[in-house]
Amino acid sequence: MELHVVINGRKDLAGQLYNQLRSAIESGRLAAGTQLPPSRLLAEQLGISRKTISDTYAQLTYENFLTGVVGKGTYVNARTSKVQRKQSHCELAGFEVIESWRNLPVFLRHPTLEGSLRYDFIGGATSKGQFPQDDWRRCTSHALRQIVGSKGFYSVPEGLPALRNAIARHIAFSRGVNCQDEDVVVCNGAQQALDLIARVLISPGSLVAMEDPGYPPARLLFGTHGATVIGVPVDAEGIVVDKIPRGTRLIYVTPSHQFPLGMPMSQARRVALLAKAHELGAIIIEDDYDSEFRYEGRPTDSLQSMDERGVVAYVGTFSKTLLPELRLGYAILPPAILEAVVRAKQLTDLHTSTLPQWALAKFIAEGCLLKHIRRCHTIYAGRRERILARMAGDLSPWLEAVPTTAGFHMAVMCKVPLDIPLVIELAKKVEVGLYAIDSFFYQEAPRAGLWFGFGAIETLDIDIALDRLRDILQQVA
Known part of the structure; x- marks a missing residue:
């Protein structure tokens, strides 16, 4: 790669070169430690004499901008970059829009490796040690061979046919979803699926109804599209359908494993919700984010499989079954919005990267995904049982688990008044990561409790962490 230097005319060549190199170093464009081209190569590139290059390097070395390493070359010296005043967002015509994005709260952001705790009950994450590295590596090699054999064009926005077929077969088998390829x-995670559906349904002022408590990133996303988001209360059977207001055009629910409380939506409530959506002319987003992991009772039908009128958009993700870093999800769309969503997908990012698509298609087709889910199911079931046993045992004076039959998180509610922020802060000091549930409430009155994810914490660490929590509760209560 050539160094970007522009020489105009034949006058003051050394001065032009000197000013450009010095400016690049002072501004930070040439970072400390960057190796400059040898004088001979740069002379050939610029069409000027090698002596001019050597003299300029020597001058900049004398001024401490460059340093020479015998036998290796010439490098940019470590210096404090010149501070340049940048335009503030307050000076821009789009200030109000920028400010609204800057002020959005951050929810459910995973910590960096440096910021993680030893015993972390974070939700939405899985144990990386369970990921089938060898199977995935083999499928990735297959994907590379497919790409090498392609013509090098952009792919289709809706996803590779092989992956769409694999997804349709998988969710028909595991969730009873009624769909064709x-x-x-195919989307970049479930979050993009939500964004695409919102783009084609929401205009400024549109009413969107969602569970309260519910999934904050979805609520914030709908709001950025101009929607008026209405929080609808939930009870033991799920969303209270009668509280969905007239004029609603989009309804967001998590019927298989209510987020964050965990209970499934009852059959009667599902029937009522489908009828309500048809009456309103609304689309239901069914976010089925982790229902592959079920521990009790008979499997429940997906809402989509009960839909006879084409009002349900089913959204799924592989972040929970495989790895969040893969950023692969999908939407099963009713005919009324399918074509519009595909157009929106094409305009926003053309298509999802084909390398992981090819790999995942192979991974699913060979049965690796189902095998991985079965293996993880056994592990998560053991972790869930251990947490439930402790909640019913020595932690029962303070906490009570909300009944849940699926997924890999659970909510526990306070049985006595507790200073939850203090508990969380004290837990951090002993390397235990805890998370409050009150931030998931929107318009309903928040309830005090904790949210326990058990996908990422190791099984043997659970009792250690809960022992420390018990000790903290004994202190603060």
């Missing part, structure tokens, strides 16, 4: 749109 052409109903599937």
Whole structure:
């Protein structure tokens, strides 16, 4: 790669070169430690004499901008970059829009490796040690061979046919979803699926109804599209359908494993919700984010499989079954919005990267995904049982688990008044990561409790962490 230097004319060549190199170093464009081209190569690139290059390097070395290493070359010296005043966002015509994005709260952001705790009950994350590295590596090699054999064009926005077929087969088998390959749109995680559906349904002022408590990133996303988001209370059977207001055009629910409380939506409530959506002319987003992991009772039908009128958009993700870093999800869309969503997908990012698509298609087709889910199910079931046993045992004076039959997180509510922020802060000091549940409430009155994710914490660490929590509760209560 050539060094970017522009020489105009034949006058003051050394001065032009000197000013450009010095400016690049002072501004930080040439970072400390960057190796400059040898004088001979740069002379050939610029069409000037090698002596001019050597003299300029010597001058900059004398001024401490460059340093020479015998036998290796010339490098940019470590210096404090010149501070340049940048335009403030307050001076821009789009200030109000920028400010609204800057002020959005951050929810459910995973910590960096440096910021993680030893015993962390974080939700939405899985144990990386369970990931089938060898199977995935083999499938990735297959994906590379497919790409090498392609013509090098952009792919289709709705996703590779092989992956759409694999997804349709997988969710028909595991969740009873009624779909064909052409109903599937591959997305960069479930969050992009929500964004695409919102783009084609929401205009400023549109009413969107969602569970309260519910998933904050979805609520914030709908709001950025101009929607008026209405929090609808939930009870033991799920969303209270009668509280969905007239004029609603989009309803967001998590019927298989209510987020964050965990209970499944009852059959009667599902029937009522489908009828309500048809009456309103609304689309239901069914976010089925982790229902592959079920521990009790008979499997429940997906809402989509009960839909006879084409009002349900089913959204799924592989972040929970595989790894969040893969950023692969999908939407099963009713005919009324399918074509519009595909157009929106094409405009926003053309298509999802084909390398992980090819790999995942192979991974699913060979049965690796189902095998991985079965293995993780056994592990998560053991962790869930251990937490439930402790909640019913020595932690029962303070906490009570909300009944849940699926997924890999659970909510526990306070049985006595507790200073939850203090508990969380004290837990951090003993390397235990805890998370409050009150931030998931929107318009409903928050309830005091904790949210326990058990996908990422190791099984043997659970009792150690809960022992420390018990000790803290004994202190603060």
